[in-house]
Amino acid sequence: MAISPLKIRVCSLTGLSYKYYQVDVIANENDIVTEIKWKQRTLPAREGKYLLRRNLDQTLEQTQWAIYNTIREIKSLFRTLKTDLDLRPVYHKTDQASMVHLHLGLLAYEVVNTIRHQLKQKNINDEWCNITLIMNTQKMVTTTMVDQHGQLIKIRQCSEPTDQVQKIYRALNYKSKPFARKKSVAPLNKQITVNRPTSQKSAG
Numbered sequence: 476m477a478i479s480p481l482k483i484r485v486c487s488l489t490g491l492s493y494k495y496y497q498v499d500v501i502a503n504e505n506d507i508v509t510e511i512k513w514k515q516r517t518l519p520a521r522e523g524k525y526l527l528r529r530n531l532d533q534t535l536e537q538t539q540w541a542i543y544n545t546i547r548e549i550k551s552l553f554r555t556l557k558t559d560l561d562l563r564p565v566y567h568k569t570d571q572a573s574m575v576h577l578h579l580g581l582l583a584y585e586v587v588n589t590i591r592h593q594l595k596q597k598n599i600n601d602e603w604c605n606i607t608l609i610m611n612t613q614k615m616v617t618t619t620m621v622d623q624h625g626q627l628i629k630i631r632q633c634s635e636p637t638d639q640v641q642k643i644y645r646a647l648n649y650k651s652k653p654f655a656r657k658k659s660v661a662p663l664n665k666q667i668t669v670n671r672p673t674s675q676k677s678a679g
Contacts, residue, residue: 495515495516495518496513496514496515496516497513497514497515497516498511498512498513499511499512499513527539527540527543548602549584551602551603551604552584552587552588552603553580553584555603555604555607556580556583556584556587557580559607560579560580560583587603590606590647591603591606593646593647594606594643594646594647596646597645597646599642599643599646606643609637609639609640609643610640610643612636612637612639612640613633613634613635613636613637613640614633614634615631615632615633615634616631616632616633616634617629617630617631618630618631621663625662625663626660626661626662626663627660627661627662627663628658628659628660629658629659630656630657630658631656631657631658631659632652632655632656632657633652633653633654636651636652
C-alpha cells in the first residue's frame, strides 16, 4: 500500500512525535484534507537506569545521590545567575575588577541558597529559574497623568500577587507587596516628590 504525499508531509511536520501517535489524514477526490484523526500508540514499557561515575569514598547510594543533586542544583543555579547578573562574559580589564565581579555571583548564590533552603522547609522544591518565573508575574505599575492645574501626578503600586506568589511569600514570612502605594505630585517644569504611603498589611 503506497503512502500518500500528504501523509508523508504530516509525518515530516510532526517530527519525532509521530512515533508516539497514529495520524490518519482523510482527503476528498480533489486531495483536499477534510478530516484528521489521531490516537496515541501503545509503546512497550521500558525500564530505565541512571548511571553515575564517581570517585568518592562514600558507599551509601543515598549519600552519593544527594551529593550529585547538590552539584546539579549549584550548576543550574549559576547558569541562571550568569544570565541575570551578566556574569559572563567578563569585560573587565584588571584582575581585581574581575574578582569583584565574580564575588558578586558568589554573594548572589548565598542569598539564593538561603531562600531555597527556607522554601524547602515548606515543601517548595522548585528550581530557581521556576521561582523567578513565578515571582516575575507580580509587576510594579506606574500610572502618570496631568491634572487640570497642570501638575504631573504619578502613582506607583504593585500588582496583586497570584496564588503561587502568595504561597512563596507566606513560606518566607514576607509581605505580599514589597512596598506600599506611593503618589507624587509636581509641576511639569519642576518636579517635587511627595510620598503618601498607605497602610499595607502583610500576607499570611
